[in-house]
Amino acid sequence: MSEDKDTFMGVPRDTIDWKPTIDYEKCDYCMECFDFCPHHVFEKRENEPIKLVVANPLNCVVFCRACSKTCGPDALTFPSKAEVSKKIKETREAMSSHE
Amino acid sequence: MSDKYAVLPCNGLDKCAGQMTKEIAMLLCEGTQNEMICPVFYRVADARYDKIAKENPLLVVDGCGTRCASKLAGEKGLKIFRKMTVTEEAQKRGVTLPTDTLRLSEKEIALCTAMADEFIKEETAVPEQMVQAVEFPAPAEYLIHKKDKFIFRVPTEGFYFSENDCWLQVVGNRARIGITDFMQQSLSDIMFFTPPPVGVELEQFDEAGNVESGKAVFELICPVSGKVVAVNTELLTAPERINENPYEQGWVAELELTNFDEEKDFLLNTADYMKILKKKVDEFHVNKQKG
Numbered sequence: 169m170s171e172d173k174d175t176f177m178g179v180p181r182d183t184i185d186w187k188p189t190i191d192y193e194k195c196d197y198c199m200e201c202f203d204f205c206p207h208h209v210f211e212k213r214e215n216e217p218i219k220l221v222v223a224n225p226l227n228c229v230v231f232c233r234a235c236s237k238t239c240g241p242d243a244l245t246f247p248s249k250a251e252v253s254k255k256i257k258e259t260r261e262a263m264s265s266h267e
Numbered sequence: 268m269s270d271k272y273a274v275l276p277c278n279g280l281d282k283c284a285g286q287m288t289k290e291i292a293m294l295l296c297e298g299t300q301n302e303m304i305c306p307v308f309y310r311v312a313d314a315r316y317d318k319i320a321k322e323n324p325l326l327v328v329d330g331c332g333t334r335c336a337s338k339l340a341g342e343k344g345l346k347i348f349r350k351m352t353v354t355e356e357a358q359k360r361g362v363t364l365p366t367d368t369l370r371l372s373e374k375e376i377a378l379c380t381a382m383a384d385e386f387i388k389e390e391t392a393v394p395e396q397m398v399q400a401v402e403f404p405a406p407a408e409y410l411i412h413k414k415d416k417f418i419f420r421v422p423t424e425g426f427y428f429s430e431n432d433c434w435l436q437v438v439g440n441r442a443r444i445g446i447t448d449f450m451q452q453s454l455s456d457i458m459f460f461t462p463p464p465v466g467v468e469l470e471q472f473d474e475a476g477n478v479e480s481g482k483a484v485f486e487l488i489c490p491v492s493g494k495v496v497a498v499n500t501e502l503l504t505a506p507e508r509i510n511e512n513p514y515e516q517g518w519v520a521e522l523e524l525t526n527f528d529e530e531k532d533f534l535l536n537t538a539d540y541m542k543i544l545k546k547k548v549d550e551f552h553v554n555k556q557k558g
């Protein structure tokens with residue numbers, strides 16, 4: 169069970185760079201994204217100047233960008249899908265040629 | 268083209284984009300039979316607008332990604348005929364909106380006028396390619412997962428799935444794509460559908476349109492590469508087909524496959540998708556209890 173949690177399309181999740189990045193210049197801490205995402209990617213830091221962080225980037229569902237659509241000030245960005253999918257395919261090829 | 272629309276702006280007062288929705292709504296209503304819905308009053312008094320909103324095609328004008336007007340439409344169980352978001356349109360047209368004032372200058376008014384025109388433009392003709400060349404058989408059988416009162420179905424034959432909850436049904440070198448029963452239920456009532464453009468060549472994992480419910484916007488992530496040869500235009504007026512029947516009438520687009528043999532490796536069969544689905548259902552359930 170824990171094994172498939174850590175892979176995406178057959179490659180280890182931690183080799184895939186997919187997560188939201190918060191632009192703190194734009195973020196107004198409305199917490200819509202925090203409330204929306206069911207995967208505990210975001211965490212609140214109530215008593216700190218930066219009140220929201222991407223605490224669990226590996227929980228983020230690869231290619232999902234759903235929370236960014238809840239963000240009024242457009243403060244959430246993601247890596248390029250094309251590059252990430254290329255990388256995943258390369259990782260898979262490398263893995264299969266090692267078998 | 269209908270001769271009367273209901274117009275619902277978000278009327279967000281504390282942002283320029285929100286202020287602009289009011290301007291757009293006024294432009295849409297002036298000198299026409301269209302009727303404006305005040306989002307503030309609608310929240311407290313259903314009766315005032317319910318008839319207008321239910322009997323006429325609804326135009327929704329959101330200021331920003333918070334989608335207050337769309338969410339309100341969702342809460343009231345309305346179907347959206349057409350919608351636009353000011354910040355998105357501004358971005359598309361290379362207009363930077365001011366952050367230091369709420370007053371609209373000529374530049375913003377010009378954008379409002381352009382958006383209002385766009386709203387009432389003739390509907391784009393149904394693409395020729397709608398003529399179906401291929402028959403896609405209905406799923407013969409489903410694998411079922413039950414959790415509390417929820418039942419999630421996954422077709423057993425002829426379908427592939429992605430970890431992003433999209434399905435693919437392949438017949439020859441054509442395929443249909445859509446969203447799975449699990450995702451359809453997570454979104455709940457779908458009220459708006461944006462199809463991918465017909466004719467466009469999509470790479471695997473590119474965005475292939477999106478669907479929107481009161482809860483969220485879901486981007487369809489295309490499970491394979493291919494050229495979009497048709498879209499399900501019925502969903503433009505009846506997006507609820509996706510809720511009713513996600514694997515048949517709720518199909519989203521038809522593709523001509525370009526690299527399927529290679530890409531197949533990245534897709535899941537019914538059994539593997541079922542495993543992922545169960546995990547997602549459990550996680551979702553746990554979160555709900557916590558929340």
Ligand code: SF4
Pocket residue numbers: 187188204205206207209210227228229232233234235236
């Ligand atoms: S992209 Fe999806 S999974 Fe990732 S943080 Fe946002 S909502 Fe959560």
Ligand code: SF4
Pocket residue numbers: 190194195196197198199200201202220238239240241242243244
């Ligand atoms: S939705 Fe956007 S503005 Fe709101 S807390 Fe998240 S990143 Fe910040």
